[in-house]
Amino acid sequence: MLRALGQVPTAIRGLDVLRRAGLAPVTRPDQSLRSLLVLRKLGPIAGAARVAARRDHRAVGLVDELGPLTYRQIDTRSNALARAFMANGLGAGSVIALLARDHRGAVDTMVAAGKLGARILLMNTGFAKRQLVDVARREKISAVVHDQEFTELIDELDGDLPRFLAWVDEEHAEGGDGLVDRHGNGRGSGRVDGTTTIEELIAGSDDRPLADPPSPGGLVLLTSGTTGTPKGAPRTVRSPLAAAQFLDRIPLRTGECTVMAAPLFHGTGLSQFLLSFALGSTVVLRRRFDPEATVRAIQDNHATALVLVPTMLRRIVDLGKETLxxxxxxxLRIIFCAGSALPPELGNRATEAFGDVIHNLYGSTEVAVATVATPDDWRRAPGTVGRAPVGCRVALFDDDGNRITAPHVVGRVFVGSILSFEGYTDGRHKETIDGLLSSGDLGHFDDGGLLFIDGRNDDMIVSGGENVFPGEVENLLLEYDGVMEAAVIGVPDDDYGQRLAAYVVTRPGIKVDGEELKSFVKGNLARFKVPRDVVFVDELPRNATGKLLRDRLAHG
Structure with a gap:
């Protein structure tokens, strides 16, 4: 009882956040109640799509390379696809794996799965064959929907597994002209190499509404898999107040437009895609990221928000003032950046290019939202990840589980959120303290209570008995003229246990001297934080969402 009473102020504040965003209009409580019931029955993907269709079915919900789709078209297309899935033996409780880039076929699949009560498993488009096979077996998938480009990868799966094509490359389409009809359906796309396409399923099925499933199917996000087979993290959204965790510190509003550069299989892209649908906004998707095309999409669609990861933001800013x-x-009012650390140098350059629009979110696949830095936070303390929004709690603990409250003291980051997962699909879980979930990161608060992330627990380097966090050294290296990217790791050393090695990517046409770089670090940081080795490379190894793969850096 006391716990429930303690949550009342948070609930009231959350409702006020939703009201300001336009999701809970005071004058139409009946509309809000109906929306809540739809989300409860269909889950966050299909539920948000239906709510948006009821709010204004003529509004454009999605723009991809084939053109626009209204929310009515998304609703009817997913009805037809859901019925076609049922005819192929899928239903409530099925697990549908989706291996696709960002386009209408991927969205159709996600919404249709929700209407069936099936679970959608979002596969990483950067998977290796072994990762794909291991995940598919562990998650016991019932069918796979994939883009034509991933056919060879999919061939590694069980031959009896139902499979459908979400996107067909133009040169492989049988009689396809690349156009769509007035319902948004692709014309002339049938079977490709014997595999049925999503468009064929939609065109051949009844698009009337379906009965609601017995329970929402839910979705499974996958961890990045940087240390092995990616783990499955089921995500269940039980409360409409979950949206308030984003909207409290990110001023998205109903009926706007978001350019989605971050992929939908990643938590960053998926969360903002769902939120945009819930707001009845337009989502602009492209299958592949191109920095200049992204800026053009902002202009052409009068977009108010851009969602991306730091490596994408760097490529956009690197276009330069003349091109931008x-x-x-x-x-553009919002640049929503998440997925990995946003270096101060990059955030400052983006602010100079686009104004005070940077919103830096910190979270993870497991904990979901932890903190958000607003443009004011960033101006005050570049590099910060901000504060916890409504409904979230963040605390630091030492190795013995004692709470750290003093500023500038590094501790392990723990997060509490109604969006946090409830354990991996293989039965494992993250460490918890006082109901808060470990993020796996180390961080500290400044004097004003703003959070800074110092690095991953397992990325910390111990050199000569001193703890070094790579991020601090990397951020400094990025300030050096001519350095475009930098990564710092620890390598074995007979005298110090580990020594620091810096891997550096320079800007085209600019030569950087390794000894001068070391002197630069020595002039700004403690001696034990100076890299003993500087290795110049053409590029840093990253996964499909731009996360640095430190284990692939080998000093040689």
């Missing part, structure tokens, strides 16, 4: 100045991006 060719496009009108004045409609």
């Amino acid at each position: 100045g060719q496009y009108d991006t004045s409609s």
